[in-house]
Amino acid sequence: MxxxxxxxxxxxxxxxxxxATFRDADGLWEGHDVMEVASPQGWRKNPELVLDFYNQRRKNAHTVQxxxxxxxxxxxxxxxxxxxxxxxxxxxxxxxxxxxxxxxxGKLFESRSTLDPTLVYPIEGWELNVGDKCERGSQLRPNIVWFGEAVxxxxxxxxxxxxxxxxxxxxxxxxxxxxxxxxxxxxxxxxxxxxxxxxxxxxxxxxxxxxxxxxxxxxxxxxxxxxxxxx
The missing domain is CATH 3.40.50.1220 (TPP-binding domain)
Incomplete structure (x- = not known):
């Protein structure tokens, strides 16, 4: 056995x-304060920034092996x-x-509903944008566990x-x-x-x-x- x-x-x-590793020595992640791009507060404040940040991570992930x-x-x-x-x-x-x-x-190549966290979808390609919605009509977010969220x-x-x-x-x-x-x-x-x-x-x-x-x-x-x- x-x-x-x-x-x-x-x-x-x-x-x-x-x-890129999650956090550089200066506390930034790819030039961003991690709380701007990896927290529920950051998402509420600027969802466009958060979506773009993970779009770039996805785009990069497609190029590596x-x-x-x-x-x-x-x-x-x-x-x-x-x-x-x-x-x-x-x-x-x-x-x-x-x-x-x-x-x-969480998973970089998945999105999930902001209304119902059980609604999870694969991301084809690398983009997730404002206006992409779940079957119940709510905005999709990256299926990532952010700071302050349960694991x-x-x-x-x-x-x-x-x-x-x-x-x-x-x-x-x-x-x-x-x-x-x-x-x-x-x-x-x-x-x-x-x-x-x-x-x-x-x-x-x-x-x-x-x-x-x-x-x-x-x-x-x-x-x-x-x-x-x-x-």
């Missing part, structure tokens, strides 16, 4: 494909029951071939973390909650592997293994260790 490998990924894994890190995670499904929990809104995990992906912060997939992610035989953290600073709390749900007997060029602050356990590297090179080493010791 394959061991369950649960993976938490963040912006670092997609950065190597050319997708999954990198070695994404592909290694997909290939690990041959030897492990891999469940990916990602903080990223892009679709690079799926495009690399991963079949079990939980998007904590509907968090409960499912916690269930996966609790059941993990092995837990892997790739390309995330572990500062954005509630996602960062997932490591606390991992059984004390389960090894935790961490891959990031700037290793996050976290509770050290005897079975924590740190790889101070970017996702692509670090994942090559981790995959080798996993296959040697846990298959």
């Amino acid at each position: 394959k061991k369950k490998l649960v993976v938490l990924t963040g912006a670092g894994i997609s950065a190597e494909s050319g997708i 999954p990198n070695t890190g994404h592909k290694i995670l997909a290939n690990l499904e041959t030897d492990f029951d891999v469940r990916i929990i990602t903080q990223n809104v892009d679709d690079l995990h799926e495009r690399a071939g991963s079949t079990n992906v939980i998007h904590l912060h 509907p997939m968090m409960e499912k992610a916690m269930e996966e973390a609790v059941q993990a035989d092995i837990f892997l953290v790739v390309g995330t600073s572990l500062v954005v909650y509630p996602a960062a709390s997932l490591v606390d749900f991992v059984d004390d007997e389960a090894p935790i592997f961490v891959v990031d060029p700037k290793l996050p602050e976290m509770r050290k356990r005897t079975n924590t293994y740190l790889f101070e590297e970017k996702a692509t090179t670090g994942m090559e080493k981790v995959a080798s260790v996993l296959r040697s010791n846990y298959v």
Whole structure:
């Protein structure tokens, strides 16, 4: 029976494909205050700005490809029951071939009704504009979890973390909650592997293994260790 490998990924894994990390050192995201483009208040204040911001993110996402890190995670499904929990809104995990992906912060290529959050639609191409409406006549918004909003997939992610035989953290600073709390749900007997060029602050356990590297090179080493010791 394959061991369950649960993976938490963040912006670092997609950065190597050319997708901007969420926040730069100055607190701006692609030149914008994050609260202008990633909060309910920002949406109410200037929906045109928010829609354009995500249109540009989508346009950029169409030009990039999954990198070695994404592909290694997909290939690990041959030897492990891999469940990916990602903080990223892009679709690079799926495009690399991963079949079990939980998007904590929503999906860039989906829209949803502002009236009924259960009405979700795929976005063909890259544009979502003012005047695009759901079947009930309300404006569509990006299907993204903004600051101050509930994280509907968090409960499912916690269930996966609790059941993990092995837990892997790739390309995330572990500062954005509630996602960062997932490591606390991992059984004390389960090894935790961490891959990031700037290793996050976290509770050290005897079975924590740190790889101070970017996702692509670090994942090559981790995959080798996993296959040697846990298959």
